[in-house]
Amino acid sequence: MKTTISNVDKQVEQSVTIGAWLHNKRSSGKIQFLQLRDGTGFIQGVMVKKEVTEEAWEAAKNLTQESSVWVTGIVREDDRSQSGYELTVTNVELIHEAVDYPITPKEHGTEFLMDNRHLWIRSRRQNAILRIRNEIIRATYQFFNENDFVKIDPPILTGSSAEGTTDLFHTKYFEEDAYLSQSGQLYMEAAAMAFGRVFSFGPTFRAEKSKTRRHLIEFWMIEPEMAFMNHDESLEVQEQYVSFLVQSVLDNCQLELKTLDRDLSKLEAIKAPFPRISYDDAITLLKDKGFTDIEWGEDFGAPHETAIAESFEKPVFITNYPKDIKAFYMKPDPEREDVVLCADLIAPEGYGEIIGGSQRIDDLALLEQRYEEHGLTDDAYKWYLELRRYGSVPHSGFGLGLERTVAWLSGVEHVRETIPFPRLLNRLYP
Template sequence: MSIKPKFYIKDLKDNVGEEVSLKGWLYNKRSSGKIKFLILRDGTGYVQCVVFKGNVSEEVFDAADKLTQESSFEVTGKVKEEPRSIGGYELDVTDLKIISLAQEYPITPKEHGIEFLIDNRHLWVRSKRQVAILKVRARVVKAIRDFFDSHGFTLFDPPIITPNACEGTSTLFEMDYFDLGKAYLTQSGQLYEESGALALGKVYSFGPTFRAEKSKTRRHLTEFWMVEPEMAFYDLDDDMDLAEEFIEYVVQTVLNDCKEELNILERDTSKLENIKRPFPRISYTEAVEILKKKGVDFQWGNDFGGADETLIGEEFDRPVMIHRYPTEVKAFYMKRDPENEKVVLAVDVIAPEGYGEIIGGSQREDNLDLLLQRIKDHGLPQSYFEWYLDLRRFGSVPHSGFGLGLERTVSWICGLEHLREAIPFPRMIYRNTP
């Protein structure tokens, strides 16, 4: 017995003149006398299905009339090219079967407030714009994996539940862990990644991370995805070289593969076409000078806020790499610059167009005595870090790495106003539903 092939809207271009059956949901419809125009969506695209009363039974025509927004149905018809129609193809309907009639759909073509849409996120993801964003997100994820898999990296999965923090516990979600006391949801897999780098040379992790930071800005989520490569025998310059090659690859891949989605999002792709190496590299001190020239009363030694990053990023048409930050504003594990103890060998990559930091990275402190002192200086309990210190006791080498936030990257590439659209179900300090 032959298996009946499944057809999807994305395949219609290969079936012009043939009769096919499609299954999906009613995106929209309109009528003109004896003709009904049904817009079907199936997750791969959209197609106009033309139901002409003279070509179908009365039962089929009545079924088309009954369809409500988001009703599911199966439709059969002949594929034809039609440049004026959505997607460039149409289906001349010969048969139609209702699978499920939808109740009155809460999200209509009219304008809705953002809180209403977020409350109905489980339905909002069906909209054309949200589908485009989520497809770009999926392509960014694949590009990230393709890049590291093709550059000799090994996937290395760190735990999500940890007994200690990378950078202190003030922005961590705390939990009771059986009889072992407190545990935390990870804010980064980096410390564990370092053990992987000293075992496998070059590793990366890619998964959810959590920050209990009480921030309501458009750049913050409490749960987000991060990719973190870690490389043995890499110094800060090697780290920056990899970061810019990586960003260029991801952006150019999405530009090439997601033209339709970026068009739906009305993204100015000319700005993304500029995202090519080399990226400008400036020191923290030079970045401070940029702010001062713009009239900002910024003191050397402070960390940059979102507004500061935006002002600095405005000076460049591609990401700018800011390196050598003050020691006091960065984490204990970052290596101090041997030529200037006041700064660490760290780098942040600031995206253009006001999207802020998308990468944070550094060369790690590989000297056991200096790392021990840094742990003490930060008031961290040494006992929790004994395993981490072992990495310096047994074959320490220079090593570096960085973390890239997926949602910030997707927001920038898509030109979004808020991170909440860059993840299927956003988690913010005032929302953990649906």
């Protein structure tokens, strides 16, 4: 019976055949231990010399790392195995012999592994991280589908910046200038005026010359937008969504979390509601913690976010940032014109901002004023202004960075391991 490693629990004590690659192996003379993987999981195959043909024994003995094989054997339950199962191998048939596989069981430097990323993703650790990424994506669709959101796909090529910044990748669109999208948000606002609740999930690009462990040049964003919703209501959606993601990973990625030695107690504590702290109070907290140089009106860097997060066990919302350091479209606080109705959600354990969100300006005159203050042109943003001209409503939205969320939930230090093929400041290969 042909099967996969992920399905061996349904074939205990049965003979099965699995198409697999040899991940590693060792031998004690008359017993060979084959570490096998097939893309759905890992399993140990045990071959006893006296129980198999000489041909099968030699075939297994001569296998090289990452050679592809058909392996036949009896599925056994085994409590010592990480997966709970083992394969008593009765036959091995070589499909293709791998020669001089470059990533051996010894230690390798990061740059070497990144140069061989197309092969590195076969390893247990990288496999676990990317499976957690897949679960977060799956759970994202489930959460928004169950809460009456419609998925809308914004364009990747745009004629202007979403946030009025210069960190854009420029290209030519026939005779016009175009840019790779840094956010789908403005288009999602248009979609929310048509469908009420929408979300997008797609790649975004930032031409920031940053080398920190939290930054990628190309990354993926989940960007919901909600009509008839104020800022506080949006915060509730955000904390419910993040709580749902955490619980989904805990429910469906136990083996992966174990592979990564993730401290589950830290994730099990992540349940809505989340604490909130104003930007003003965050400044005070930072000064109390020894950050004497930080002044009101300055944005927070990674050390500041980490210090703030250390005061809480759950993710924390930092609310009401100064208007001058936030995007033009954010709605000012009606009770205080110098701050806006926005929040950044800071993950615990030093993982930094995973969500940025705000209530959007819905008043046409105010948005036109903000256009002037930011030097934006009507030509580029005429369509965006028209959303306030034809049936404007209070609306809010946010964006969650997928890779930072994967890094946090899997306990990985650098976001470069959380995307299959990372694009970094000095890396466009493979």
